[in-house]
Amino acid sequence: MTHQQTAHTAPVEAWDAIADRYDKHVAPGEADVAAAGLRLAGLRPGDTFLDVAAGTGGLSLPAARLGATVLATDWSPEMIDRFTARAAAEGLDAEGRVMDCHELDLPDGGYDVTGSQFGVMLVPDQAQALREMVRVTKPGGRVLVTAYGDPGEFEALHFFISAVQAVVPGFEGPAEDEPLLEFQVADPDVLRQRLTDAGLTAVTVDTSHRERVAVRTGRQLWDWALGGNPVPGALVADLTDRQRDDVIGVLDGMVRERSDSTGTAVLTAPLNIGVGTKPAHSKE
Numbered sequence: 001m002t003h004q005q006t007a008h009t010a011p012v013e014a015w016d017a018i019a020d021r022y023d024k025h026v027a028p029g030e031a032d033v034a035a036a037g038l039r040l041a042g043l044r045p046g047d048t049f050l051d052v053a054a055g056t057g058g059l060s061l062p063a064a065r066l067g068a069t070v071l072a073t074d075w076s077p078e079m080i081d082r083f084t085a086r087a088a089a090e091g092l093d094a095e096g097r098v099m100d101c102h103e104l105d106l107p108d109g110g111y112d113v114t115g116s117q118f119g120v121m122l123v124p125d126q127a128q129a130l131r132e133m134v135r136v137t138k139p140g141g142r143v144l145v146t147a148y149g150d151p152g153e154f155e156a157l158h159f160f161i162s163a164v165q166a167v168v169p170g171f172e173g174p175a176e177d178e179p180l181l182e183f184q185v186a187d188p189d190v191l192r193q194r195l196t197d198a199g200l201t202a203v204t205v206d207t208s209h210r211e212r213v214a215v216r217t218g219r220q221l222w223d224w225a226l227g228g229n230p231v232p233g234a235l236v237a238d239l240t241d242r243q244r245d246d247v248i249g250v251l252d253g254m255v256r257e258r259s260d261s262t263g264t265a266v267l268t269a270p271l272n273i274g275v276g277t278k279p280a281h282s283k284e
């Protein structure tokens, strides 16, 4: 199956290209978000856990550390390579496989918990990806989807756009008339409905957690922004080296202004953490 690439959809090569930055600057900061999601999904030691659009393991590594047997899947070979290296270095019970989330190459009903953190949130055919997550989950098992909430409250994104605007007058950021796929379930009611439509019951969407991006320098925030998603990098692709250095300088000032007494600035974003149960009487 192939999926139409739209202007909003980064191709796999774009994710491959940011895998190193993702591994170093983004995934390690996701431990709290992952812990919240895995707790809400009721993951227990000994469970089988499938991670969909797993990246370098922001959710899979914490799941394996909790004692689950983990399969991490992602369409980007570069992401999976880094996940595999980290899992091996820690001696975790975890495997990585390259796979498109719209068409999981896995049998029906194999996993106690299937999760996706900042993954199926952003794919073009989300309904299909959610149906696949439900299909491969055991009857009575749970499906977890962690996604960003209201983009208006996404502080790191607003810091980044403001800093570029300070250096490049007229820079507007993402086009407002073309909403980013990344925020397609920013409304918790939409996420609840999509999980229900995918065949899940007892669906809950927790909005009490926030992502916390902790940085000490403008450079760290720049690396986080460009490492987390191909979109920011595409927006600043035409900047000169001088302009890029100036943006990082502006970010430095913004981070310093926000810093606490330890020199750390914590930028937050709202989260929707959705969990549903696959009906026990389901055939799959």
Ligand SMILES: C[S@@+](CC[C@H](N)C(=O)[O-])C[C@H]1O[C@@H](n2cnc3c(N)ncnc32)[C@H](O)[C@@H]1O
Pocket (backbone or CB within 6 Å): 015, 016, 027, 030, 052, 053, 054, 055, 056, 057, 058, 059, 073, 074, 075, 076, 079, 099, 100, 101, 102, 116, 117, 118, 119, 120, 123, 228, 229
């Ligand atoms: C923002 S990252 C999230 C990674 C990880 N889940 C985490 O929480 O750190 C999004 C991931 O989705 C993957 N991805 C995007 N489209 C995909 C698709 N169609 N199938 C599988 N993975 C996909 C990207 O390669 C990337 O690793």
